[in-house]
Amino acid sequence: MTDLIWDRPEPSERRAPSPLSRQRIVRAAIELADSAGLDAVSLRKVGSALDAGPMRLYRYVDTKDELLTLMVDAAYAEIPAPAGATWDAVLSSIATGIRGVALRHEWFAELLGGRPHLGPATLAHGEAALTALRATGLDDLGTVTGALATVNVYVIGAVRKEVAERRAQRASGLDQRQWQHATAPYLLRMFATGDYPAMEEWVHDAPHLQADEVFELGLTYLLEGIRSSLRN
Amino acid sequence: MTDLIWDRPEPSERRAPSPLSRQRIVRAAIELADSAGLDAVSLRKVGSALDAGPMRLYRYVDTKDELLTLMVDAAYAEIPAPAGATWDAVLSSIATGIRGVALRHEWFAELLGGRPHLGPATLAHGEAALTALRATGLDDLGTVTGALATVNVYVIGAVRKEVAERRAQRASGLDQRQWQHATAPYLLRMFATGDYPAMEEWVHDAPHLQADEVFELGLTYLLEGIRSSLRN
DNA sequence: CTTGTTCTGATACGGTGTATCGAAAGCTAC
DNA sequence: GTAGCTTTCGATACACCGTATCAGAACAAG
Numbered sequence: 279m280t281d282l283i284w285d286r287p288e289p290s291e292r293r294a295p296s297p298l299s300r301q302r303i304v305r306a307a308i309e310l311a312d313s314a315g316l317d318a319v320s321l322r323k324v325g326s327a328l329d330a331g332p333m334r335l336y337r338y339v340d341t342k343d344e345l346l347t348l349m350v351d352a353a354y355a356e357i358p359a360p361a362g363a364t365w366d367a368v369l370s371s372i373a374t375g376i377r378g379v380a381l382r383h384e385w386f387a388e389l390l391g392g393r394p395h396l397g398p399a400t401l402a403h404g405e406a407a408l409t410a411l412r413a414t415g416l417d418d419l420g421t422v423t424g425a426l427a428t429v430n431v432y433v434i435g436a437v438r439k440e441v442a443e444r445r446a447q448r449a450s451g452l453d454q455r456q457w458q459h460a461t462a463p464y465l466l467r468m469f470a471t472g473d474y475p476a477m478e479e480w481v482h483d484a485p486h487l488q489a490d491e492v493f494e495l496g497l498t499y500l501l502e503g504i505r506s507s508l509r510n
Numbered sequence: 511m512t513d514l515i516w517d518r519p520e521p522s523e524r525r526a527p528s529p530l531s532r533q534r535i536v537r538a539a540i541e542l543a544d545s546a547g548l549d550a551v552s553l554r555k556v557g558s559a560l561d562a563g564p565m566r567l568y569r570y571v572d573t574k575d576e577l578l579t580l581m582v583d584a585a586y587a588e589i590p591a592p593a594g595a596t597w598d599a600v601l602s603s604i605a606t607g608i609r610g611v612a613l614r615h616e617w618f619a620e621l622l623g624g625r626p627h628l629g630p631a632t633l634a635h636g637e638a639a640l641t642a643l644r645a646t647g648l649d650d651l652g653t654v655t656g657a658l659a660t661v662n663v664y665v666i667g668a669v670r671k672e673v674a675e676r677r678a679q680r681a682s683g684l685d686q687r688q689w690q691h692a693t694a695p696y697l698l699r700m701f702a703t704g705d706y707p708a709m710e711e712w713v714h715d716a717p718h719l720q721a722d723e724v725f726e727l728g729l730t731y732l733l734e735g736i737r738s739s740l741r742n
Numbered sequence: 743c744t745t746g747t748t749c750t751g752a753t754a755c756g757g758t759g760t761a762t763c764g765a766a767a768g769c770t771a772c
Numbered sequence: 773g774t775a776g777c778t779t780t781c782g783a784t785a786c787a788c789c790g791t792a793t794c795a796g797a798a799c800a801a802g
Contacts, residue, residue, distance in 0.1 A: 282696050320758065331782050333760085342759065391670040392620075394678050396693060401706050408708035423716045428728035432660075435667025438623040446626050461628060464514050474633050476640035484655045496660035496732075503735030552789065563751050565791080574790065 282396065286340075298328060300338045304348045308383065311349065316385040319345075346389060351397025353379050353386040359406045365416040366501045369425060372407055373433045373497050380437040387441035391434040425504050432500055440489045516629060518572075530560060532570045536580045540615065543581065548617040551577075578621060583629025585611050585618045591638045597648040598733045601657060604639055605665050605729055612669040619673035623666040657736050664732055672721045 306327045311319050321332040321342060339345050357375040362368040380387040411422050447457045469478040487495070538559045543551050553564040553574060571577045589607040594600040612619040643654050679689045701710040719727070 282693065285696055285699075321760085322758080333782060334780085336760080337780070388624075391667060391674055393674045396696070398700070401700060401709055404712075405706045405709045408712055412708070419712065419716045423712070423719075424724070424727050425731075427724055428731055431667040431671055431724075431728055432664050432732075433667065434670060435623060435663040435665065438666060438670070439663055442623055442625050461514070464517055464628070468516075468630070468633060474637045476644070477633055477637045480636075480640055480651065480655070484651045487656075492656070492659055492663075495656050496663055499657075499660055499735030499739065500664075500728075500731055501735070502738050503731030503733065506734050506738055507731065553791085554789075564789095565751060566749085568791075569749070 298330065298334065298338065300348065302328065303335060303338055304345065304352050307345055308349055308352060311385040312383055316388055319349075319385075321345075347393075347395060347397065350386065350389050350395050351399045353383055354395070354397065354403050355399035356382075357403055360410045362410065363414065365411055365414040365425075366505065368407070368410045368414060369429050369501060369504075370497060372426075373429055373493075376430075376433045377437050377440075377493060380441060384441050384445065387437045390437065391431075421504075421508065428500060428504070429497075432496060436493050436496060440493065443489070514628065530562065530566065530570065532580065534560065535567060535570055536577070536584050539577055540581055540584060543617040544615055548620055551581075551617075553577075579625075579627060579629065582618065582621050582627050583631045585615055586627070586629065586635050587631035588614075589635055592642045594642065595646065597643055597646040597657075598737065600639070600642045600646060601661050601733060601736075602729060604658075605661055605725075608662075608665045609669050609672075609725060612673060616673050616677065619669045622669065623663075653736075653740065660732060660736070661729075664728060668725050668728060672725065675721070 303324060307319050307324045310323060310327060321335050324345070325332045325335055335345075339348070356379050358371075358378075360368050360372045360375065362371050376390075380390065407426060408422065411426070416422055416425075465481065468474060469481075535556060539551050539556045542555060542559060553567050556577070557564045557567055567577075571580070588611050590603075590610075592600050592604045592607065594603050608622075612622065639658060640654065643658070648654055648657075697713065700706060701713075
């Protein structure tokens with residue numbers, strides 16, 4: 279229907295030194311998002327980071343959504359190529375690769391899974407993932423598809439939740455203990471109603487895992503599940 | 511630190527027939543989000559749906575974010591109580607329960623995992639999940655925690671991606687075939703570069719699964735993984 | 743009736759994405 | 773070199789957003 283961004287060429291640079299390009303715009307937007315959060319990415323701010331008015335950007339990008347899409351693709355380019363001798367090593371490297379980028383660029387986690395992406399870097403990532411998986415001897419396309427999709431989906435959710443918690447903590451003081459301190463009184467009052475005995479016990483006694491441990495654990499579950507489905 | 515919403519009482523209703531309440535506001539907001547998308551939820555629009563100015567809402571809610579949080583909690587209240595004779599049946603019912611709500615209220619998927627929620631309905635959901643799980647004899651808190659967290663995270667990602675795709679399709683015409691039609695030329699051109707042979711083959715030959723099948727498949731993997739970790 | 747408290751709506755501020763359009767700047771053709 | 777055409781730019785404007793401020797209305801208590 280409408281042309282995808284990737285389809286449209288950059289505006290020509292007949293004019294002498296137009297020091298602007300999609301790449302530079304995206305880079306500026308990413309820097310802004312990295313340092314001030316995704317909400318700080320506005321066409322005005324990105325523009326003025328490049329000494330340009332907001333309207334100038336519209337030569338390179340049709341819409342703000344397109345800019346975000348380009349940012350996502352740029353982030354995909356940062357994911358290291360999946361590698362590993364076995365299929366589970368490959369899947370695991372994919373997962374941790376995506377997580378790494380998301381922890382470096384928190385806005386990436388917010389955008390992940392928000393809409394389908396088909397940029398060149400995203401495609402390249404898919405390509406690398408597929409070939410790496412098949413190099414391990416896993417050549418049933420159905421299985422590969424299912425496994426990849428599941429791992430991707432898991433990573434989206436895990437990373438999103440992890441980043442969300444991290445931001446919430448940071449928002450209310452610096453410390454994690456501080457965050458617990460802030461919500462504790464409320465939780466205690468709720469528990470005092472007696473309506474949530476299991477939750478109360480859980481908060482009390484459940485082992486408190488680090489974020490990476492939770493991530494790793496879920497991933498282990500997932501891989502083990504795929505493994506055992508391969509045996510049939 | 512700052513008071514949580516759940517802490518603050520509703521404004522008193524001394525004044526005769528103040529036909530407003532947090533509940534009514536949240537309900538109006540949800541209706542708006544259901545029918546016109548999350549972006550359509552603005553204090554002005556919610557207000558005028560209740561014959562009120564935007565400022566009036568600030569008696570009941572401190573911030574728009576709070577309204578969104580209340581919406582999420584209300585959505586949690588719609589999740590049917592988890593049930594099942596075995597722990598995997600319980601986990602599975604949790605997963606499909608959340609997915610059901612997210613498909614009914616797409617904005618829920620967008621908000622899921624966005625920030626930590628601690629509303630009464632959310633707590634009640636957690637309570638029900640925990641007790642249902644323990645009723646099946648699964649009483650190691652560590653295992654329960656890990657399993658629940660993993661399933662939750664998986665559902666967040668899965669639902670988010672599913673809803674995103676569904677919305678993208680709907681955005682470009684009604685039909686799914688139409689969406690493929692829109693992106694097909696672009697993909698073909700990308701494939702023509704020869705840079706993505708594996709992806710090309712994959713698009714061609716991979717079995718095309720329905721959304722529910724993908725969801726169910728991933729869930730199966732996950733449960734099987736947990737199951738086999740229980741055996742050790 | 744007066745006083746005090748509680749609530750409301752109007753107004754306003756600073757921000758957003760983007761449509762419109764006149765002016766400038768560059769290239770092409772003569 | 774100059775006229776004309778095409779491409780880009782920036783100013784301005786519009787509609788909308790979340791929310792701070794504050795005068796005054798509506799009620800309760802004395």
